[in-house]
Amino acid sequence: MSGLEDLYREIILDHYRSPRNRGELAVPPAHRTDGFNPLCGDEIVVYLELDDASKGEGATVTGIKIAGQGCSISQSSASMMSAAVSGKTVAEVRDLTKAFKAMMSIHEEGLEGEPSGEEPVEAPAGDLPLGDLEALRGVVKFPVRIKCATLSWNTLAQNLDETLAG
Amino acid sequence: MEVTGPGHDLDVQAIRKDFPILATQMNGKPLTYLDTAATSQKPQSVLDAMDHYYETSNANVHRAAYSLAEAATNALEGARAKVARFIGAGSANEVVFTKNATESLNLVAHAWGSKFLSQGDVVVLSQLEHHANIVPWHQLAASKGIELRWIPVGDDGRLDLTDLDALFDGAKMLAVTAMSNVTGTITPVTELAERAHAAGALVSVDACQYAPHLSLDVQTFGADFVSFSSHKMLGPTGIGVLWGRPEVLDATPPFMGGGGMILDVTMDGFTPAAVPQKFEAGTPAVAEAVGLGAAVDYLDALGMDQVRAHEVALNRYAIEMLTDRFGDSLTIHGPQEPEARGGVLSFALADIHPHDMSQVLNEHGVGVRPGHHCAKPLMRVLGVGATTRASWYVYNDTDDIDVLGDALADAKDFFGL
Numbered sequence: 001m002s003g004l005e006d007l008y009r010e011i012i013l014d015h016y017r018s019p020r021n022r023g024e025l026a027v028p029p030a031h032r033t034d035g036f037n038p039l040c041g042d043e044i045v046v047y048l049e050l051d052d053a054s055k056g057e058g059a060t061v062t063g064i065k066i067a068g069q070g071c072s073i074s075q076s077s078a079s080m081m082s083a084a085v086s087g088k089t090v091a092e093v094r095d096l097t098k099a100f101k102a103m104m105s106i107h108e109e110g111l112e113g114e115p116s117g118e119e120p121v122e123a124p125a126g127d128l129p130l131g132d133l134e135a136l137r138g139v140v141k142f143p144v145r146i147k148c149a150t151l152s153w154n155t156l157a158q159n160l161d162e163t164l165a166g
Numbered sequence: 167m168e169v170t171g172p173g174h175d176l177d178v179q180a181i182r183k184d185f186p187i188l189a190t191q192m193n194g195k196p197l198t199y200l201d202t203a204a205t206s207q208k209p210q211s212v213l214d215a216m217d218h219y220y221e222t223s224n225a226n227v228h229r230a231a232y233s234l235a236e237a238a239t240n241a242l243e244g245a246r247a248k249v250a251r252f253i254g255a256g257s258a259n260e261v262v263f264t265k266n267a268t269e270s271l272n273l274v275a276h277a278w279g280s281k282f283l284s285q286g287d288v289v290v291l292s293q294l295e296h297h298a299n300i301v302p303w304h305q306l307a308a309s310k311g312i313e314l315r316w317i318p319v320g321d322d323g324r325l326d327l328t329d330l331d332a333l334f335d336g337a338k339m340l341a342v343t344a345m346s347n348v349t350g351t352i353t354p355v356t357e358l359a360e361r362a363h364a365a366g367a368l369v370s371v372d373a374c375q376y377a378p379h380l381s382l383d384v385q386t387f388g389a390d391f392v393s394f395s396s397h398k399m400l401g402p403t404g405i406g407v408l409w410g411r412p413e414v415l416d417a418t419p420p421f422m423g424g425g426g427m428i429l430d431v432t433m434d435g436f437t438p439a440a441v442p443q444k445f446e447a448g449t450p451a452v453a454e455a456v457g458l459g460a461a462v463d464y465l466d467a468l469g470m471d472q473v474r475a476h477e478v479a480l481n482r483y484a485i486e487m488l489t490d491r492f493g494d495s496l497t498i499h500g501p502q503e504p505e506a507r508g509g510v511l512s513f514a515l516a517d518i519h520p521h522d523m524s525q526v527l528n529e530h531g532v533g534v535r536p537g538h539h540c541a542k543p544l545m546r547v548l549g550v551g552a553t554t555r556a557s558w559y560v561y562n563d564t565d566d567i568d569v570l571g572d573a574l575a576d577a578k579d580f581f582g583l
Contacts, residue, residue, distance in 0.1 A: 003193075003529065004525065004526060004529055004580065007525065008522075008580070008581075013581070013582075039537065040520075040521050040536060040537045040538070040552060041537055041538035041542065041545065041551045041552045042521075042551065042552075043551065069551045070519065070521075070551070071519040071520075071521035071522050072519060072521075072522050072581075073521070073522075075519075142525070145521070145525070148521065
């Protein structure tokens with residue numbers, strides 16, 4: 001099952017079995033956003049807290065928790081994301097999101113015969129290191145699972161926009 | 167291994183030869199197709215019938231006087247007559263061709279509902295329903311202010327009829343499935359229809375899962391509308407059926423307007439045609455109707471009682487073998503008795519998410535469906551986000567279920583559970 005081992009790297013299964021930053025934050029001060037994958041029923045809830053939303057792109061992520069349920073790919077992606085963005089500024093989170101989605105966007109266009117609703121993503125200059133998230137690179141070989149991997153990131157991006165919009 | 171049992175003599179090996187796709191491979195393994203509840207595979211006779219129609223009889227129907235157009239019309243109406251006979255309809259005119267069961271169910275909600283429902287009226291559904299029999303009623307709830315009530319599902323996966331009198335009190339419509347696409351639960355349609363009628367409600371039955379697998383007799387159901395799709399019963403996609411009681415179809419206004427559904431049109435208005443043409447605006451799916459007719463012929467030749475006996479035998483084999491093999495790590499949703507369900511098995515194994523499960527099964531050439539199966543209210547009742555669903559039909563045998571068992575064991579190993 002070599003194909004499967006490309007998809008289910010050990011680090012992915014580790015994050016799935018022992019998810020980081022699992023739980024909830026008090027709303028407010030945190031902001032809550034729910035993300036859905038209507039295809040498979042996966043749900044990701046992102047709780048995000050910034051030090052000071054008035055700093056805009058310069059605000060820092062002081063708290064993030066993940067709730068919801070889903071497959072190993074969606075859950076491990078959310079877990080790795082939560083670890084990767086803690087303590088980062090909003091601008092840094094956006095860059096990381098772009099870098100991750102660039103890795104995932106290779107096959108994202110035109111899935112299931114319909115537009116994915118997402119613009120092709122250019123990797124930001126300097127090619128951010130993705131660390132553990134690199135393990136999800138194998139997902140692009142399984143096009144129907146890409147939406148599993150990007151669900152938490154899209155939910156986080158929506159959360160940031162809502163939080164900064166006040 | 168052949169399944170044997172009382173009254174059961176389907177020759178599955180011979181049947182499999184009629185389905186070209188079953189000789190193909192998936193990921194280098196022989197295809198083990200266990201997703202008939204999503205759509206069935208098609209026998210050569212259905213494919214040939216559709217080709218033959220296009221090669222010899224294609225013209226538009228109900229229009230021209232030339233002989234070819236007459237042949238096309240005969241092909242369409244011949245298919246309608248076959249379907250009518252298959253479901254015990256009193257006349258072919260009681261059979262309306264639609265795009266699929268979803269359109270049939272929407273026709274009932276929107277066309278019948280637009281005339282006969284108003285604010286505060288009650289429609290009763292069950293918690294087993296597919297979104298296609300829920301969302302149209304939600305739309306009416308939003309636009310007209312109707313009230314929806316729900317027949318609950320008990321812990322045994324069956325409908326809980328304890329409070330039926332209260333649920334039906336003042337109801338105008340019962341919209342209920344005859345067989346769940348998730349749990350396989352076969353519902354007591356005849357009893358439900360009797361009690362709904364006694365309360366003054368009409369009855370619309372979603373028979374999308376029932377019609378392909380059990381002998382369907384609309385007279386026995388006693389309902390007012392029955393909906394199902396061709397593509398789940400060996401026929402092509404793109405055509406569905408709405409059966410209606412003649413006086414109810416007569417009273418229901420047209421759903422879509424256009425060519426073919428009128429008696430007369432003036433600048434002031436229109437007069438609809440008689441049923442079934444009243445509900446068939448635009449050029450119908452003639453080749454698909456011919457394909458559906460061939461599918462009905464195929465099922466008739468097997469005998470629906472044989473089909474049902476075969477699927478009950480497979481239910482029994484699957485439940486016993488999988489329970490034996492996986493014990494407490496396996497949860498089978500819905501009724502545990504093979505006779506209480508159709509050929510649908512939704513399950514959970516050792517906390518492996520259905521999406522991950524189906525990914526491993528795919529490597530074994532096994533096609534199953536992970537997800538919420540367009541029944542999210544039922545998922546919430548079951549307390550799960552998704553299930554893995556295997557479903558079988560006339561071309562499956564115990565070998566397929568053994569392959570499933572081996573693949574499940576491999577998934578358990580792979581995820582270290």
